[in-house]
Amino acid sequence: MDTDAYESITRNTAEVVTNEEIHALAESPENRRAYVGYEPSGVLHVGHMLTANKLIELQSIGFDIIVLLADVHAYLNGKGTFAEIRETASQMREQFIAYGLDSDQTEFILGSSFQFDEEYILDLHALEAETSLARSNRAMAAIKGDETATVAHAVYPLMQALDIVYLDVDLAIGGTEQRKVHMLARDTLPSIDADAPACLHTPLIADLTTGIGKMSSSSGVSISIEDDTTTLTKKIESAYCPPTATPDPSGEGEPRYNPVLQLFEYHVFPRFDDVVIERREKHGGDLSYETYDSLEADLESGDLHPADAKEALAAYLDTLIEPGRAKVRDERK
Ligand SMILES: N[C@@H](Cc1ccc(O)cc1)C(=O)O
Structure with a gap:
């Protein structure tokens, strides 16, 4: 077995389904197809x-990558008029490439380019007939926000399941909030004689200022590819950063996480071999880390001060988003 490929696939994931299926993909990752679907929102944010x-990492071990720009889904989820959404979708391709996806090896597909085909619609109706409203609603709960559930919300997860078939995907990827849709897909697709995909879920990053709940552009401070250096630095400076990675029970049942450490773990270390924290000589000089764990240990022991960690984090994130930020700027000219 190729343990390196297995390591690459599973690193920094909250969950894989199932482990056996992931092992099988790791045996021969070449030309396997992995996808993520995104409701186009104009600019990439930290969740994208x-x-x-993960897509960049899988690309480096031979996977073919499909990015679905899910314009119809965004429409069903109340994100604007269809014309507006489609316009927004086309801007996101450039930002993903600037962020690091290989333009030759990534297929960008607009949902509407195949989701209105007769065959797709007929399969969709077959899934509708197989699925209870209750199940569909449960699958959507973590995706739709606080809005009242509409019929469109009930159709949404079934289309997401069907996308997996029509895009011929071996591995479906998403944040943890997608897990119930993926479980629905695994249970329901066999009813139309389609294979269920293996799934991989990335963890959610905690809210930046409180460490409670998830970071979200709609309900708190998020980081977006548009942030200029000053804005980004201010956001990180005001982040919640206790000297520990261990979730602290907040008292209301929701644990508090350290979002600064999470950003190092899930955003910085996967993209840089060495992470250097610059410090003045009188503060002990520069620190250099090859692994996330060693940085976490230094924060916990007090050898690394949260203020220094934040300053370095802001600089690394700034480097990661700069190419995409330049694209957004060009588009607006
Ligand atoms: N549900 C995803 C978007 C998506 C849509 C269709 C898919 O096939 C996959 C993903 C989100 O919450 O943003």
């Missing part, structure tokens, strides 16, 4: 970047 890091 987290799954994109």
Whole structure:
């Protein structure tokens, strides 16, 4: 077995389904197809970047990568008029490439380019007939936000399941909030004689200022590819960063995580071999880390001060988003 490939696939994941299926993919990763679907939102934010890091990693071990720009899904989820969404979708391709996806090895597909085909619609109706509203609603709960569930929300996860078949995907990737849709896909696709995909879920990053709940552009401070250096630095400076990675029970049942450490673990270390924290000589001079664990250990022991960690984090994130930021700037000219 190729343990390196298995390591690459599973690193920084919250969950894989199933482990046996991932082992099988790791045996021969060449030309396997992995995908993530995104509701186009105009500019990439930290949530897009987290799954994109995984796509970049899988690309480097031979996977074919498909990025679905899910315009119809965004429409069903109330994100604007269809015309607006489609316009936004086309801007995101350039940002993903600037972020690090290989333009020759990534297929960008607009959902509407195949989701109106007769065959797709008929399969969709077959899935609708197989699925209870309750199950569909449960699958959507973590995706749709607080809105009242509509019929469109009930159709959404079934289309997401069907995309996996029509894009001929071996591995479906998404944040943890996608897991119930993927489980629905695994249970329901056999009813139309389609194979269920293996799944991989990336962890959620905690809210930047409180460490509670998830970082989200709609309900708190998020990091986006548009942030200029000053904005980004200010956001990171005001982040919650206790000297520990261990979740602290907040008292209301929701644990508090350290989002600064999470950003190092899931965004910085996967993209840089060495992470250097610059410090003045009188503060002990530069620190250099090859692994996330060693950085975490230094923060916990007090050898690394949260303020120094934050300053370095802001600089690394700035480097990661700069190429995409330049694209956004060009588009607006
Ligand atoms: N559900 C995804 C978007 C998506 C849509 C269709 C898919 O096939 C895959 C993913 C999100 O929450 O953003």
